[in-house]
Amino acid sequence: MGKVQSILIIGGGLAGSCAALQLAKRGLQTEVAHQNSIAVQTASMVPLALYNPAAALRAKKGWRAEECHKALHGMIDELTEFLGHDSFVSKTGVLRPSLDEEMALHFKKSAETEGWPEGWVSWLEPGELKERFPESEHRWGGLWVQAGMTFDTPALIKGLHQMLTEKYACRISERKVVNLDESKTGVEVRFEDGSAITAESVLLAAGASSKEIIKPVAFNLHPVKGQTIEIKRFLPETFSPSVSSRGYVSLHSHRVVVGSTYEHHFKDLNPTAQSAEFLLKKVPKSFPGVRLQQLSITKSWAGIRLTTPDRLPLLGLIPGKKRIYFSSGFGSKGIMFAPYCGICIADHICNVNDLFPETDLHRQVYH
């Protein structure tokens, strides 16, 4: 196939929207089909999402952290300029109070040995943590991730779609794709309403629904249900960062979202009262002065993250196809990975660069 000129992106979540932006920047005519307002399975509708480059118990610097950071900031800057505001993000850091000796050891080690760029991450001794963030658990010290941010994810996606439409002439529609059929001349795309189009090429970024659209998608992709709860603000206005220790309490504007569960076996995607209670009980662990009776839940939300065994995304041409590309497997790090992976997959589709072997989907194909 010669140089690709047009592409249909199936999925308007973080993966699809970030890839669409980069493909449009490279001169491709882009179109996005999604079903965000009706699909319960759109992970990118998670109410608030953290960008925490020092995540998990060991707080290690992840895959190509600097490139991911730069790509994310590039996208934020462009969107902020386009919208004229940045109300979709709080650049207020992420605080990681240690909850025991073991966490403290890991966090301190991360600050000292991970080679963080200047101004990203620092260790706070108990006294300093107490002085700066008095409401937080402070007995074992904590990690201050200054580079951390909190996103109103639906607002981010809405802004990206508006920019794609108005600045890049990308056509975006809410339509459910039910089947893809590749021929020598193009990809026949069938929609739920019975209509069909022929696309020159396709990027499948439909998250957990991808396997229903192209059968079989034989990748090692594991669905993990996650629930969040939104609660009334219980912290003083002076406390601004999101907090992530075991579970997280994310703050943006006046909103507080507590997350999240990791459910490997689940019957359906409905939020449950049991998970809500489990999440609520996490709050006093990070904020010992808070009593459960003070907290009230206003909303619950649940979605699916798709994870891979090595916790890295899956990008590339679907095996056996010449015109159907795939982008998925962002796990709990959609905000961190999607902007940079959008660049990687767009470069690959435009024959500018090969994919990194660590994210090439061939590594996770069933044999």
Ligand SMILES: Cc1cc2nc3c(=O)[nH]c(=O)nc-3n(C[C@H](O)[C@H](O)[C@H](O)COP(=O)(O)OP(=O)(O)OC[C@H]3O[C@@H](n4cnc5c(N)ncnc54)[C@H](O)[C@@H]3O)c2cc1C
């Ligand atoms: C509870 C929870 C908490 C999370 N917290 C964080 C966090 O704090 N930080 C972070 O970085 N990440 C977080 N994540 C992960 C993040 O949400 C995902 O990694 C990311 O949103 C995945 O994006 P995606 O575009 O691959 O998939 P999705 O967001 O699922 O997007 C799939 C897209 O495909 C569309 N679609 C599906 N089927 C069809 C179809 N048949 N036809 C057309 N379109 C279709 C959908 O409408 C949607 O637009 C969290 C996830 C969950 C579930």
